[in-house]
Amino acid sequence: SYVLTQPPSVSVAPGKTARITCGGNNIESKSVHWYQQRPGQAPVLVIYFDSDRPSGIPARFSGSNSGNTATLTISRVEAGDEADYYCQVWDSNSDHYVFGTGTKVTVL
């Protein structure tokens, strides 16, 4: 089955830029979605179809997808961005959604 690999953790100072990677075989051929999950809360969609933002999501959140890596970028990081982030794709071979392993973003 298709596997998505994320770094377990990313630390970033307030005001700086956080980049969270999501690795998968030829992931650029798939549409990647990203979710933010704050402690004790349900996931929230922050980026869909690689780089689109749902309404209400700040422009500080952006996404890209190339080769074997998709990236979620959070610019001008704020304390409220501290959360777990998950990438997701649809695997057409298995007709399954697949989630990445998740990355905990810590704001220093």
Added chain:
Amino acid sequence: EVQLVESGGGLVQPGGSLRLSCAVSGFTFSSYWMSWVRQAPGKGLEWVANIKQDGTEKYYVDSVKGRFTISRDNAKNSLFLQMNSLRAEDTAVYYCARASSGGSRNPLDFWGQGTLVTVSS
């Protein structure tokens, strides 16, 4: 306002059964694929199953095939997950979620708050 509210979780013994429900409001339920996603304590997200708008197509993660059944009642704006032969590894918070724009492989744009299922003797 879109709302998804799960219910039915609780403590169940290994081998037991449980039926989860998800009541939705704020959108035309019958127009959307719906999914169940779970999260074991301290672990990541795992997609469990999804169902087409009219219930004619259903897909499951391999670990629950033959044990779990997803269904829906469009007249009652409700999604269900019947869980049989439960195992300790099924212990998790179970979320229902909507696939955007009606597509089966689209992102999950709205989620409920989840219901906790604990499988233990």
